[in-house]
Amino acid sequence: MKINIKRDSVVCYEVEAKNQTLLEALNEIKLTQDGSLAYNSGCRSSVCGSCAVRVNGREVLACSYHVQDGDFVEPLNNTPVIRDLVVDMDKAYGFNAKAKAYQSSVSNTVLLSHEDEKLNEVQSDCILCASCYSACPVYAVNSEFLGPFSLTRVWRYVSDKREPNKKEKIDTVQTNGVWDCTLCNACTLVCPQGISSKADIEKLRARSVMFGYMDPSFFNFGGGLSF
Amino acid sequence: MKSVIIIGAGGAGLVAALSAKESGAKVTVITKEYPTRSQTCMAQGGINAVLSEDGGDSIELHVQNTLKSAAGLADESAVRYMCQEAPRAVAWLDSIGVCFSRTNESKIAQRKLGGAYAPRACYAQDYTGLKILHTLYDRCLAEGIEILNERYLLEFLTCKDAQEKTSVCGVSVLNKRSGEVQTYEAQSVIVATGGYSRIYHNYSTNSSSSTGDGIATALRAGAKASDLEFVQFHPTALKNSSILISESARGAGGYILNSKGERFVNELLPRDEVSKAIDAEISKGEDIFLDIRHLGSEFIEKELPQEAKLAKLYENIDPACELIPIKPAAHYTMGGIDVDENSSTCIAGLYAVGECANHRVHGANRLGGNSLLELVVFGRQAGKNAAEHAKSSDKSLDLQERKIVLQEQITEIKEYTNEINFYEKQKFLGDLFYKNVGIKMDKTALQNVLNEVQEMKNILPKMGLDDKTKIYNTNLIEFLEFKNMLDLAELIIISAINRQESRGAHFRVDFPTADDEKFKSHSIIDKNGAICYEDKYQKR
Numbered sequence: 008m009k010i011n012i013k014r015d016s017v018v019c020y021e022v023e024a025k026n027q028t029l030l031e032a033l034n035e036i037k038l039t040q041d042g043s044l045a046y047n048s049g050c051r052s053s054v055c056g057s058c059a060v061r062v063n064g065r066e067v068l069a070c071s072y073h074v075q076d077g078d079f080v081e082p083l084n085n086t087p088v089i090r091d092l093v094v095d096m097d098k099a100y101g102f103n104a105k106a107k108a109y110q111s112s113v114s115n116t117v118l119l120s121h122e123d124e125k126l127n128e129v130q131s132d133c134i135l136c137a138s139c140y141s142a143c144p145v146y147a148v149n150s151e152f153l154g155p156f157s158l159t160r161v162w163r164y165v166s167d168k169r170e171p172n173k174k175e176k177i178d179t180v181q182t183n184g185v186w187d188c189t190l191c192n193a194c195t196l197v198c199p200q201g202i203s204s205k206a207d208i209e210k211l212r213a214r215s216v217m218f219g220y221m222d223p224s225f226f227n228f229g230g231g232l233s234f
Numbered sequence: 235m236k237s238v239i240i241i242g243a244g245g246a247g248l249v250a251a252l253s254a255k256e257s258g259a260k261v262t263v264i265t266k267e268y269p270t271r272s273q274t275c276m277a278q279g280g281i282n283a284v285l286s287e288d289g290g291d292s293i294e295l296h297v298q299n300t301l302k303s304a305a306g307l308a309d310e311s312a313v314r315y316m317c318q319e320a321p322r323a324v325a326w327l328d329s330i331g332v333c334f335s336r337t338n339e340s341k342i343a344q345r346k347l348g349g350a351y352a353p354r355a356c357y358a359q360d361y362t363g364l365k366i367l368h369t370l371y372d373r374c375l376a377e378g379i380e381i382l383n384e385r386y387l388l389e390f391l392t393c394k395d396a397q398e399k400t401s402v403c404g405v406s407v408l409n410k411r412s413g414e415v416q417t418y419e420a421q422s423v424i425v426a427t428g429g430y431s432r433i434y435h436n437y438s439t440n441s442s443s444s445t446g447d448g449i450a451t452a453l454r455a456g457a458k459a460s461d462l463e464f465v466q467f468h469p470t471a472l473k474n475s476s477i478l479i480s481e482s483a484r485g486a487g488g489y490i491l492n493s494k495g496e497r498f499v500n501e502l503l504p505r506d507e508v509s510k511a512i513d514a515e516i517s518k519g520e521d522i523f524l525d526i527r528h529l530g531s532e533f534i535e536k537e538l539p540q541e542a543k544l545a546k547l548y549e550n551i552d553p554a555c556e557l558i559p560i561k562p563a564a565h566y567t568m569g570g571i572d573v574d575e576n577s578s579t580c581i582a583g584l585y586a587v588g589e590c591a592n593h594r595v596h597g598a599n600r601l602g603g604n605s606l607l608e609l610v611v612f613g614r615q616a617g618k619n620a621a622e623h624a625k626s627s628d629k630s631l632d633l634q635e636r637k638i639v640l641q642e643q644i645t646e647i648k649e650y651t652n653e654i655n656f657y658e659k660q661k662f663l664g665d666l667f668y669k670n671v672g673i674k675m676d677k678t679a680l681q682n683v684l685n686e687v688q689e690m691k692n693i694l695p696k697m698g699l700d701d702k703t704k705i706y707n708t709n710l711i712e713f714l715e716f717k718n719m720l721d722l723a724e725l726i727i728i729s730a731i732n733r734q735e736s737r738g739a740h741f742r743v744d745f746p747t748a749d750d751e752k753f754k755s756h757s758i759i760d761k762n763g764a765i766c767y768e769d770k771y772q773k774r
Contacts (some may be wrong), residue, residue: 021642026550038657042700042709047267049441052477052544054364055271071547089411096268097383110331118340119748124333131333131358131365135270161370169331 032070046092056134059097066138066197070140082140106153108160114169130163139180151183155194155204164205185211236624241421244272246588246609247426248370250724253617263381277363279356280479282603291352302505304597306737323610325702332369347602352550355603360540382409383673390455391615393631401582413704417633421624422583429589434564435664448590450718452753453761457579465728469508471563475548481602492520506599506739509562513673523557577616587616598738652700673674676744
């Protein structure tokens with residue numbers, strides 16, 4: 008079968024692939040046809056987040072996507088391409104620090120129940136593959152938007168009983184954060200771990216309101232109507 | 235400020251980074267990928283710690299189970315230290331936010347893994363390593379630790395003092411993005427680069443990054459390695475892809491069956507014994523399966539979601555109603571850079587921790603749940619000691635000179651003729667290792683593989699690169715990894731040939747029993763393959 012890979016130009020490769028993952032097909036190309044093809048991979052079992060690419064316009068992990076005849080493979084969107092399918096993830100990773108997506112201090116005394124565990128069980132499965140940044144239409148136009156995985160990570164800590172300073176977490180995500188999201192749900196649809204950043208952002212909004220914040224677009228709307 | 239550089243951003247590297255920072259050092263972590271992409275994220279089963287002695291378990295039993303599995307080759311004092319520190323290690327992980335599974339009594343949930351007396355492995359569903367690793371990364375962000383991504387380790391830079399004692403003074407790396415050699419000065423360096431199971435290529439459960447870079451590089455710098463011949467085969471890798479199905483599946487009551495549907499081994503024995511039993515069945519022509527159907531779909535969904543997903547994705551079967559085809563695959567390398575009780579190598583200022591190091595706690599066969607434990611306990615120790623050492627060290631050298639030499643070496647590799655495809659040789663090496671340096675070995679087969687490996691080393695200049703460019707040349711990086719693996723492959727075989735006995739994961743068909751008289755001791759090897767045995771009771 009044929010697969011097309013976007014490099015400097017689009018290159019068509021013939022692979023023997025029968026029920027292969029895209030990663031296996033890429034490895035076959037590298038082994039037998041073209042050692043210069045650049046892509047990243049790691050665990051082969053969809054937990055390391057190294058091999059996210061786009062196939063036919065949709066974000067997938069190469070190690071868990073079964074390749075089809077005629078597939079068109081591209082690097083992730085909204086991220087500088089270093090070479091072929093390799094993108095520079097430094098900026099996306101950097102949002103975790105900006106959003107303070109960590110527990111603000113060490114907590115030695117808090118006991119968690121089985122129910123507490125369930126509050127952020129799925130969110131803590133995130134593998135930082137950045138599929139969500141690639142799919143996010145807000146990040147595409149606002150490169151300072153904290154973005155889906157960072158905001159999910161903030162919710163993961165805000166929802167955790169061990170976080171002693173929830174207000175500080177909420178304060179940090181007001182600008183270029185929870186209110187900038189359009190709730191379009193594109194991030195949810197491409198997440199290989201079944202995480203919905205959109206839903207997490209909604210929860211962060213609700214929590215923001217509890218801490219006295221309001222959707223700034225209300226003000227803008229009001230401002231627009233005033234004479 | 236005096237600096238500590240850590241090579242590797244997996245669990246061991248990040249724990250060491252946090253600890254060194256806490257001890258007052260300036261810390262930089264350098265990784266060939268990004269943090270959170272390392273092998274640690276693949277650890278599923280759990281982290282061992284005796285959190286309560288109420289159910290009959292005890293730290294002493296943890297020590298004894300570990301020593302028994304190690305088949306006489308672990309150092310009791312190191313094991314004891316690790317097991318005693320285990321509850322504190324888990325409490326620390328809990329305090330920084332790791333999302334462990336909990337019981338109805340609001341305690342950290344624990345499950346039983348092979349070779350353990352009681353449920354002792356603290357887990358987070360079957361994403362234990364992933365959740366620990368990501369929380370460590372978040373903690374590093376909270377502490378403002380500098381992490382440099384996509385830089386591939388080339389050499390540890392050393393200098394000699396007036397007494398001819400070798401000290402580390404920095405590292406050199408290849409910046410994958412720019413293709414330039416870069417050097418970094420440091421008073422202490424911690425190696426945390428992971429194991430070397432990828433030598434087994436298609437027969438390894440590991441990430442494609444587990445290529446033993448740090449071990450090969452430390453050997454070149456003059457450090458020693460020990461117990462390299464001990465490679466653990468995990469009994470339950472998926473048959474086609476070698477992807478791991480966690481021990482938690484057996485811990486929860488899964489069966490191992492042959493083609494006739496018969497159980498033929500106690501599934502909860504340590505990994506070496508289960509793998510050997512499976513290998514013997516495969517030799518009789520049987521296909522082997524893991525059966526978790528009787529656990530029920532609800533249990534599988536709740537406790538083993540990742541296993542279910544992987545079985546579906548890679549074997550296209552639903553484990554709630556079908557058998558999972560399996561085979562043993564190379565999973566963990568017990569041997570590594572030889573370190574003392576302070577995590578220090580024989581080079582001053584060079585420390586090692588995690589799978590790349592040999593802290594002598596796993597001996598001839600590691601217990602499930604002890605590797606995550608090891609990296610936390612000894613990661614903390616290594617970080618602290620490296621920071622202390624850095625404070626007292628004043629070594630520095632002209633890094634520019636070293637840089638030019640390394641740049642020239644890269645240029646030379648790019649001039650190799652590329653008549654032979656090294657990727658094919660790499661695959662061939664993996665096949666040879668699985669067949670002959672795997673679950674069972676004998677002298678003739680080992681000698682044949684040694685000859686093959688040495689021949690491959692000789693013809694390296696006929697291999698080389700398809701791609702001579704500078705920017706993100708993965709072809710070059712993979713060639714450098716292959717060179718490291720060839721260096722280690724040779725030393726592994728020499729160690730395996732010399733150990734004329736069977737012990738734990740090392741099974742010699744021609745010497746089927748343990749020989750305590752001669753071999754109840756660690757094998758220590760240098761880069762030239764000179765090997766010696768050290769009485770385990772001797773003071774290091």
